Every structure is written in C-alpha cells, then in structure tokens.
Amino acid sequence: MARVAPILSCLISLLIIAGCDSGLKPPFEDPLPPGAIRGTISYSGEWPPQQSLVDLRFVPLTKAPQTVFDIFADLENLRFSGRLQYFVQDDTFIVEDVVNGVYVYNIIAQQFGNNILADWRPVGIYTENDGIIVVNGDTTTIHIHVDFDNLPPFPPE
C-alpha cells in the first residue's frame, strides 16, 4: 500500500487539477461602448494612375506595422472607413465601432494591386497628438493631408 499511495495521490491530484481548470472561456468583453473616428482629408500633388487605385481607405492601427502583413495582424479588431473617392481635392470619412484604445498609426491606405493582403501602401498619415485616443465611446475628429508627391515612408522610420 505504501508504494501505491504516491501513485494514487498523483492520480487524484491530476484529476483535481483537471476538475478545477475549466479550460477555454469567452474572451473578456470591454464593458465600455466602442467609439468612432470622424475625419476630413485634403489632397495635393498628382494622383496615381487610375489602374493603381484599387482601393483607398482610412485605417487606424494600435501599432506601427513593419510589413504590410502586420496591418492584418489583429483582424478581429481591425476597423477601416468606407472606400474614399478618387481624384478629388477633399473628402470625409467616418469609422464606427472602434474599440477603445490608443491608435498610434493612422493612415490613408491605397491598395495598388490585386493582392488584398500585400498590395497596400500609406499615402497620408495623421501625425498630431501622438495618435488618437478612443475612450468611453467618444467620437474623435481629425484631419489628414495627403501629398501624392511626398508620400510617407513605409515601413515607418
């Protein structure tokens, strides 16, 4: 019995561990309502050719991406505006259902090829106030200027 006791105690301990840990749980839901980002855009410089304007959107990100692929790293929380107009001088956008948080890299992103995950580049970047802070469901208003003759570097310096 003395030899069996350690084995039995290990078995019982494991069963208790198995019984106490319930495994997967629903993720923590932020009790605060999501916010929104509203903005205006002004354009200068020569627009890229029509065939390279596959898509154009405002995208707020919580981290500065090092590759295009990083933009899609948190797909569940990724939010973006509707498609923006081409060949205009000014435009507006709104992004709703934005999760509360600090957005440090906020860009007008152009899709220039058919690969929806790879063919993107920033053409304008919001540089005021070290980013956008969305709290308590507030709506934040910003302005971005896009200069097609002087595009921001990517990846960011």
Place this chain on the structure above:
Amino acid sequence: MNDLVKYCYILFMIIALLSSTHSYSYAQDAGAELRGVVQGTTGETLPGVHLFIPELQTGTVTNSEGVYRIRSLPPGSYSLRVSMVGFQTVNFNILLSSGEITILDIELEPITMQSGELVVTASRRSQLIGRVSVSMNTITPAEIQSRNITSLDQALDYVPGVQVLGNSVNVRGSSGFTYGVGSRVLLLVDGVPMMGPDQGGMDFDGLPLTQTRQIEVLKSPGSALYGGGALGGVINIITKDFPEKPETTLRFYGGVYEPVRYDVWQTWNGASDYRQFRGLLFGHSQKAGDNFGFWLSGKLHDNAGYLQNNTTEGLELYSKLGWNVTRKIDFSLYTSARRNRNYQFLYWNGLKDPLRPGEIRLTGDTASGSNRGLSDRLTILPVFTHNISPHVQYSLKGRLFGVAFRPIDRQGNVRPSEKHNVGVRYGGEAQINIQASDELIITAGGSFDENYIRSDVFVGEDSLMVRNQPEGAIFLQAEYNWSNRLTTTAGFRYDAYQVHTLETATQFSPKFSASYVVDDYLTVRGSFGRGFRVPSVAERFFNNADFFPLVSNITLQPETSTGYEAGFTYMRPVRSLFSLRAELTGFWNEYQRLVEPTFQPSSGSFQFVNLTEARIRGAEASMSVTTLDQNHQVTASYTLLDPADLELNQPLVYRSKHLLQLSGRSFITSWIEAGLDFRTASAPDRVDTDFSFFVSDAEVFPAVYVTDARIRFIWAQPANRFEMSATLMARNLFNYYYVERPAIFAPPRNFQVVVEMKF
C-alpha cells in the same frame, strides 16, 4: 568464407523457390519424424519456439505458423525440451518408431499474460511482442468494447505517445496539424494501405471495429516495410478470422452532449439543447463447413453534433470471406462500403462564438467555415496464400480502394457536376516468407499501385482535372536469430513513384534492428529506419478558396525521415499476484524537407511547401500492472518530446512537449466492471499564427485535460454462449473546454448508454 557459402546458398534457395513453387520434397526416409504445432494458452500459434532433444543433440524452431517438424530421427525413447522466452519451459517423453510420423501438439503457458501477445506489423509476419525490436502498442477488442470505441481516433487516444489533433494522427509528434491532408502515419487494414488517394489523409470511420482482432501501432518510421506514408509510424487494423461456433454481436449506443456552460456561446438555435448521437453496430461470424468461413458487420449512426452545421449520418458495411481451398492454399476476400452524409464544421467564429462556423471575407468572395457533402468509400481486398511447405509461404494481395466526395445542397441533393472528387487506388502485392534455416527468416516481395484522381478542385497550375500517381516497390528483409537471445533484422525497400507526368523519383529506405533477451523478463532493443512520404494530390494541386484560401504547388518534393530508438521491455510476475510490464524508450527522429502549410503573402493564400529540417527527440515510459486473474489493471504512460525546427531554431508548431495517459479498470464483482481514463497534453510551445489572420483566435490552443469514466454491468450465461452488458459512460467528465484542432472546439461533457449482446 563459411558465411559467404551460407549466404550464396540462401540466395540460391530464394531464386529456386521464386522460380518454382514445387521444389520442396516430401519424400519420407526410414527414420522417424516428429511434428506438430505449438500454441499459447489462448490458442494463438507461437513462432520461434525452440524444441530440443538432448540425447540426440538436435532440435528445431517453430515457423511463423507455430509449426515444427524434425525428420530423420533414429527410433527410440527420448526427452523433448520446449522453451520460449516469456513462457514456462516444458519437457515431454517421446517414443519414436521407425518410418512413422509422431504428431505432438504443444501448449505453452506464458510467464506473464502479456508475453503471449502476437503482433504482425513490425516485420510483416507473426511475432511475439516481447521479441519485437521496435516500439509497438496494441489495442485489444476488449478495450474497443469496454470504451465503446466507434471510430479509430477514439481508439488512439490512450496509446502511449499518440495524440490526435482533429483528423491528424501524431505518433511522437510526427504530424503536428496538417489540415487533414498528407498524414505522416500510415493506416493499414490487414497490411494494405488505406490512405485516401486524393488527400492522402486518414479516415477514422470506415473500419470494421467489431470484427477487429487487434489494432497495432508501430511508433517509428516504417517505410522499409510499408513504403510511402510511414514517416512517423504505422497503424494496422488486423481483422478477425472465423470462429468455430457462430458468433453474433449487437451493440446499441445513444448519448447526448451537454450544452456549454457559458450563455454567451449559445448563439444558435440548438446550442442550449442536449444534442443527441446514436448508433447500431452489428456483426456475425461463423464457419460454413470445414473449408469456408465468413463474417459480416456494419454500423448505422447519426450524430447531431455539439456545433452548428456539424452533423453526421452514415451506414458502413463490411464482410470477409475465407476459403481453405486445400490444406495449403487459402483465399480471403475483404470488402467494405461506406456512405456518410456530413455537414462538416471547418473553423469557428472566434473564441467569442466558438460553436458557430466562421467566415473569411478577405478572399474576394466569402469563404465558409462549414461544408456539406456526401462521402462514399469502397474497398475490396482479395488475398491468396499458399503454404508451399512448413518453411515457405507466399501471398498475393490485390486492392481496390475508391473514394468519392460530392457536395450537396440544403435539401440534401447532390449539386450537379460541381466540385466533385473521385479517387481510386488499385494495385497488388506479392510477398514470400522463407524460413531458410532455424536461424534465418527471409521476407521479400514487391508491390504496384496506381492512384487515379478526377477532381474539379485539384486542378493546379497545369489545369489538368485527371491525375495519375503510379508507385512501385520491392522489399527484402532478413531476420537472423544468432541465439535464443539475440535477434537482428535488416532490410530495405526501394520505391519508385511518379510525381509529375514523365518524371519518376525513387526512394531507398533501409532498416536495421536488434533485440537481446537478457533474461526471462528483460529484453533490450534498438533500431534504425528511414521513412518517406510522397505529397498527396491535394497538397500539390488543391486550388480553392470556397472554404479557405489555398493554392497549388506542383513542385512539392517528398519529405523523408530517419529514426533511431533504443529501449527495453520488462515483463514479470510480482509475488504471484500481479503481472508487471514496463517499457522505456529513447528516440531521435530527423525530418528532411518537411511539408507544412504556409501562408504566402505574395498570393494572399496558404500553400503546402517543403519548409524545413526538423528533429523530434524524446523519451517514453509506460507501465501496466495487471492482476493475474486479469480482473484489475492500471496503466500509465508519459512521453517527453523535444520537437525542433532546425532552420528557425524554434519549436515545431502544434507539438505538445508532455503527454500523459493514465487508465484503470476493475471488475468490482463478476458482473460490474468500472473504468477511468485520464489524458493530458501540454499546450504547444508554438502554433501557426498565420491561420489567425483569417480565423479569429485560431492561435488559441490550451493544454488538454480529459477524463473519461464508465461502469459496465454484465449478465452472462456461458452455458448458452450468451452475454449481455449495459455500460454508462461519461466522456470529458469534468467538462474541460479545449480545442481538438485549431479553431475547432472539442466535445464538451457527453454521456452515453451502450447495450451490447453477444450470442
């Protein structure tokens, strides 16, 4: 020089035997002859038993059928000593008369109950498990019945070192998770490969589990005997033969899945219900006359599933016919047919909504996380066996294995000619076993298979809809018993296969193993072997984004493995009360050109690529203690894995470092049996994060802690050959939530009742 003469003689014998099947002479001389069969106490014939007559200083060894024969003996009275490691030695007094044949059938009693266990997978012929020089485990019909195992994955859950991730079987971490295509473990039925011709994956249904004599799991590369696919190991389903008296089995089961405990997950109609599953398994086997036998079996089942869009219903039918054409010639025919109507859940809608399928919107059209289809399978396996003499046997095996998958709409109608797959594997195999001397056993043969696939989704970059992938091989193995204690086995297999039209590749797979019986209880062993796997048609040609963005790669090369292992097996009785079996094994497997699904940013899709060099090393310890009356048993096993991606210098994805399995069963009284099983696997050190770009929370992969419990009530009337039992089972007793593979929630606690009748 003597060795050279001996080997030349053996070679000559092989050539002579292969060229003529009637070269053995049965001429009787004037001396006496002694012959018979040696069996264990449960009726199985025993190969490799030593029979020795001290007065004459002569003897022999039983062949693979347990048959022995000593000729040209001088008449007289002698003693006969019969010995076998793991069995009690017995002595007989024999009286031999001139010109007469004396038949003496012998029964040996094992020292422990495990010593008499026979396996065939390790060397393509019957061997005692204690003499096998590679790691092997077996699953018995009693375990299949006791746990109500209705599919292969359930049977593998409690095999040491084996982990099932969805539809991928990991033997010591070999496979990781491969999205159900291209298994690195080979599935055989009676030695015949049963991997899908299209996806190269393993189908857990469609196996005759009520008519299974044994499931054998070989846990090291087995390509030297079985060819492609046996990169990490082999699973062999050995079907039953035919009993002397008719046997009928009926098993009904029904159960429910408990609703999940979190209300926020009950996001679809039915999620708060107790979802049902049920089935009927049946089987009948008997001999018909002296020369015929047959069995029939089947399974009718349906499962409402605990996930949305995850239902299964199906019918499986199996049969095996046996005919002893003459005393030396046998013919058998195994057939199976299966139809499943599945609504298959592919990936979840994230951890916030894990019971509903998700959607992928990044691929242009929306891809769906569930798939509805009709899956058909047909298998025909004829086997012809000829025992030319007690020492020479050859067999011819044919095989036809067809699969078809057709999508169906919501009304259950097959969609017209859209995205269908049809795959057929057909071929044959010839094998000869020669006991060239008491010490030397030779196994040789060749095989040819053709894979034919017609598919609307395996189109590939070359736009072909019909694929052929022919394969041919020769193999040779020699087992030499240097003494009653030391056995060595050396062999190779040479495979040729077509990977592209007009392009043929070859693979040489050698093996070497040795076992040494230290004493009656302890056997040490070591082995080396190579394995390889030709990528399946699905891995090379799949081009589809209906469910997941995947593109073809027609340049995919075969992956290979080299495995080494050493270990010991210790079997002995303890204080005349228990039978102890303990094993310890160290293993080191290296993989080259490992094929992994990898995200390709350039195409925005996944693609199977030859990714990396890898090494999986580790150790495995297992122990079982059984009372001598076999009424109580405790087993435990632990596997430690060190799976490393040698190019990235990181752990391989989806491999658990620690695996632990504990089981206990006991006949509390003669009519109540209780059992408890526990298994745990640590969370993988690394998972594929690319998948979570498409599917929310696909990187979530917690540790596994699963406990199953059962109690069985038995009512037996041995005089009438009638037994009835009722079993209550709780699987995942503590309702632990985990994933069975990335982005698929594993079954919550479920209860079932099983009623079985045997008569």
